[in-house]
Amino acid sequence: MTLNQRFLLIRRALVRYRWFYLMMLPGIIYYIVYHYVPMGGLLIAFKKYNLIKGVWGSEWIGLDNFMTVFSSPDFLILLKNTILLSIYRIMFNMLPDVLLALILNEIRVQWFKRVIQSITYGPYFLSWIIVYGLVFSFLAPDAGLISSWWRGQTGDTLNLLTDKDFFRPLLLLTDIWKNTGFGAIIYLAALAAINSELYEAAVVDGAGRWRQMWHITLPGIREVFVLLFILRIGHILDAGFEQVYIFLNARVYEVGDIIDTWVFRRGIEQLDFSVAAAVGFFKSIIGFILVLGANKLAKKFGSSGIW
Structure with a gap:
C-alpha cells in the first residue's frame, strides 16, 4: 500500500467517523492541557528552582535533588510506610468490593437492593475531612462515644487516634467503609455483562447457586479484577495522601508518615519545589x-492484561 493510499484511507475514516472524533475532542484537549503539558515541569526536578527566575532561568544542578531525597535519614522509613499501606490496601480493600458486588447481584428484591446500594454508595461522596470528623466523634479521648463508654466500663482512657498499633488498621477500616460501595459498581457492571444463557445452562446441568458463582460469576469478573489489580500495583507509591494527611499526628509519624505527606511538607510548607x-x-x-511487570505477569497466568 502506497503512502497516498494510506492517506486516503485515513481521510475517509476521519470523514466517516467525524462525529465520534468530535466527541473525543474535549477529552483529548483535557488530557493534553492538564496531563501532558504539565510534564514540562519535570525539569524542576533537575534544577534549583527559584520562583523569581522561573523554570528556564533556574540553575541546573543535575541529580542533586534526587541525592537529597535518597540520602535523607527518613527516606527508608517513608518508603516502608508507603509500601506497607499500599500493600494492605491491595490485600484487604479489593476483596470487599468483590464481595459486596456478589451480594448485591444475588438480591432479587429490587427495592431492598436499591436501599442497600444507596447506603453503601453514600460514604464515597463524603470528603475525608467529614470522615475524620465522624471518627473523631467516636474515638476522641475525652468526648468520643466509644472512648467515653470504655472509660465508664474500665476507668482507663482510650486514645486510639494516637496509638501507633491502631493507626494503620484505622486507615484501612475507614477506607473500606468509604470506598467499598463505589468500588463494587465496577464489578456489578462486569456481572451484568455475563451471558445469562450460561446460568440457564448451568441450571439445566443441575448446578446450584454456589457452583454457578464459582464456575460462571467469578471467572466472569476475573479480567476486571486483574485490570484493577495492575492499576493498583502501578500506584503502590501512592498510599492515599488526603486520608493519611488528615489522620496523621505527631505521635504516629513512625508508622503513618508516607512519601506524599513528606513531599507536601517539603514542597509546600518549606517551598522546596525541586525536591518535591x-x-x-x-x-x-x-x-x-511496576505496571509493565504486573501486566506481563498477568499475561503469563492467562489474563489479557491492560494491552
Missing part, C-alpha cells in the same frame, strides 16, 4: 515499571 518534583519523578518511574 524529584520525588514525583521517582514515583512515576517506579509506577511505570
Whole structure:
C-alpha cells in the first residue's frame, strides 16, 4: 500500500467517523492541557528552582535533588510506610468490593437492593475531612462515644487516634467503609455483562447457586479484577495522601508518615519545589515499571492484561 493510499484511507475514516472524533475532542484537549503539558515541569526536578527566575532561568544542578531525597535519614522509613499501606490496601480493600458486588447481584428484591446500594454508595461522596470528623466523634479521648463508654466500663482512657498499633488498621477500616460501595459498581457492571444463557445452562446441568458463582460469576469478573489489580500495583507509591494527611499526628509519624505527606511538607510548607518534583519523578518511574511487570505477569497466568 502506497503512502497516498494510506492517506486516503485515513481521510475517509476521519470523514466517516467525524462525529465520534468530535466527541473525543474535549477529552483529548483535557488530557493534553492538564496531563501532558504539565510534564514540562519535570525539569524542576533537575534544577534549583527559584520562583523569581522561573523554570528556564533556574540553575541546573543535575541529580542533586534526587541525592537529597535518597540520602535523607527518613527516606527508608517513608518508603516502608508507603509500601506497607499500599500493600494492605491491595490485600484487604479489593476483596470487599468483590464481595459486596456478589451480594448485591444475588438480591432479587429490587427495592431492598436499591436501599442497600444507596447506603453503601453514600460514604464515597463524603470528603475525608467529614470522615475524620465522624471518627473523631467516636474515638476522641475525652468526648468520643466509644472512648467515653470504655472509660465508664474500665476507668482507663482510650486514645486510639494516637496509638501507633491502631493507626494503620484505622486507615484501612475507614477506607473500606468509604470506598467499598463505589468500588463494587465496577464489578456489578462486569456481572451484568455475563451471558445469562450460561446460568440457564448451568441450571439445566443441575448446578446450584454456589457452583454457578464459582464456575460462571467469578471467572466472569476475573479480567476486571486483574485490570484493577495492575492499576493498583502501578500506584503502590501512592498510599492515599488526603486520608493519611488528615489522620496523621505527631505521635504516629513512625508508622503513618508516607512519601506524599513528606513531599507536601517539603514542597509546600518549606517551598522546596525541586525536591518535591524529584520525588514525583521517582514515583512515576517506579509506577511505570511496576505496571509493565504486573501486566506481563498477568499475561503469563492467562489474563489479557491492560494491552
